[in-house]
Amino acid sequence: MTDGGVPPVRGRRRRSVRWRFTSLYAGLFLASGVVMLAVVAAFAGGSLDVAPGPESSGTGPGSAWEGAPAAALERIAALEHQLTAxxxxxxxxxxxxxxxGLLVMGALSLLLGWYAAGRVLRPLSAMTTATRRISADNLHERLAVGGPHDELRDLGDTIDELLTRLEGSFAAQRRFVADASHELRTPLATMRAAVDVTLAKPGPLPDQTRVLAGRVRTELDQVDSLLDGLLTLARAQHELPDPEAVPLGRLAADALAAQRQPVERTLDDGAPEARVRGNRTLLRRLVENLVDNAVVHNEPGGWVLVRLRADTAAVELVVENGGKVLSTDQAAELTRPFRRGGPGRTGGTGSGLGLAIVAAVTEAHGGRLALHPREDGGLRVAVTLPRTPGPAGEGKTA
Incomplete structure (x- = not known):
């Protein structure tokens, strides 16, 4: 669906505005040329007035050619016929x-119309290119349309004003998430300290108090994990600090080694020296979230497979796991915050930010994220990131 709610027309060739302008120019020129040709034909179709000849005037008494030789009369009739022909x-x-000439000028009008339409639409093409380049990460850029103050410049100024408002809205949202997360850490730390002090008091504690304190501590850890996820998400959407060449294979190996869940873990590292340029902390969080998500949302005694492939331009990290069968719509919803494999925002384990953070970090690094449900259950997540040249001596391809 398009933004206006109208489904796009499929199977129809797209005609550019430049071609429509060119057709309009050429059509108007040819129509005016046809009218001019009709006028010329009308005026050129009249006969040439000549002096009356002997055939029209006769040779009777009073005729101007009375008494003229027959040879002269024939000569005059022949000249009249030649003049008419x-x-x-x-x-x-x-x-x-x-x-x-009309056909030649019609072909020439197509070329001139194409050139003229291109000149007129050149600012619009520049605005389209600049608007496509601008995203949530570079809303500070502006179209800055120059030239005469006409309708196209008014359109460019309007888009710049819209970008200014969007930039302010995005910045306010990111500041709110970051500030709220920071401010909530202090009371959480205070509550955690109070629970620890209660549990550390000398003397026996009632079992009910000890169980309740353990539950509170677990929930506090869960909220702390949620705040940490929100901070990471806001950071990934705001900037890309301290970029460096990071080997994804090592991050994947570390993430698998850190897992203690009873699942079969396999690393198929087909590009051990492949590196991507980005922030090491964010990329480590991306890999850890993918592995954690694959382990947590798995079946008992399940399996997790991590594959790494690379070519000269990109590095692909694929994480697959077993588990319950998901639909395509459910898989598409998993990158939204607080989604845990179902339509609701509650229930399940984890903060619901794991794949949302993966999507934000992938976008911040100029990559692509694809989620595909497996037919026999589980999920296949593929992250493709631009490859960066590594140290001398590293393998070129997998």
């Missing part, structure tokens, strides 16, 4: 030349 030939040549 010459006039007809001249008319046909004039019409033929005009038609050929």
């Amino acid at each position: 010459a006039q007809d030939r001249q008319t046909r040549q004039l019409l033929l030349g005009s038609a050929v």
